[in-house]
Amino acid sequence: MFLGLLTPLGEELLFRGVVANALLRYGPVVGVVGSDLVFALYHGINSVLPGAFFIGLVTAELFRRTGSVWPSVVVHVVVNLPAPLISVLAGLGLHVAQADLAPPAWVDARVLRRAWFPAELAIHRADALAWAPAAFRKHGVYLSVHDLAAA
Structure with missing residues (x-):
């Protein structure tokens, strides 16, 4: 529940509600791409970076067009919901592999x-x-x- 629901809410409030809002005064490109870069780098330089960059662009543009953080939260929740299931399946795969x-x-x-x-x-x-x-x-x-x- 934390990863699927609460994390997207907190991240979108921070990266769209605070960072994108602050950067949008310098123009739409700076606001969207700037907040997206901060969002993607926050997730680390690893295999998640390209996906985080893409989702960050989508959610930042959604925020810019709607003026509300809630559509971005919904997209982020939809993207994050499979993560706990994937973790369980990966653990199951490890268990089977070690059997x-x-x-x-x-x-x-x-x-x-x-x-x-x-x-x-x-x-x-x-x-x-x-x-x-x-x-x-x-x-x-x-x-x-x-x-x-x-x-």
């Missing part, structure tokens, strides 16, 4: 018997479950951006 279950007989011999995660942190493993390239996942290898940056 050391034998693959079905029809699986190609080139597929690993257990999923391989080079990452040690659970959050990086969850990131790898969500973002590993399909060609790697097909063979049981889950690499995240953090694994590639470390190499």
